[in-house]
Amino acid sequence: MALGLVYMMLVRMLGWLALLARSDTAKDAEILTLRHEGAVLRRTSPQPALTPHSPRSTAQCSAR
Numbered sequence: 001m002a003l004g005l006v007y008m009m010l011v012r013m014l015g016w017l018a019l020l021a022r023s024d025t026a027k028d029a030e031i032l033t034l035r036h037e038g039a040v041l042r043r044t045s046p047q048p049a050l051t052p053h054s055p056r057s058t059a060q061c062s063a064r
Helices: 002-021 024-044 055-063
Strands: none
Touching: none
């Protein structure tokens, strides 16, 4: 248990150090890649249809 906690802390700290060592260009490239990935996922996964009895439509009506 304690060894797992130490391992997780070490991994996080090394991850933060890796972020500090990156150049701004690499960070910008990663941001652009993640934005593109998000856009592709939004296009490929359809929005759920709201039916009169769905919890989402009920919540929207009660919020008005």
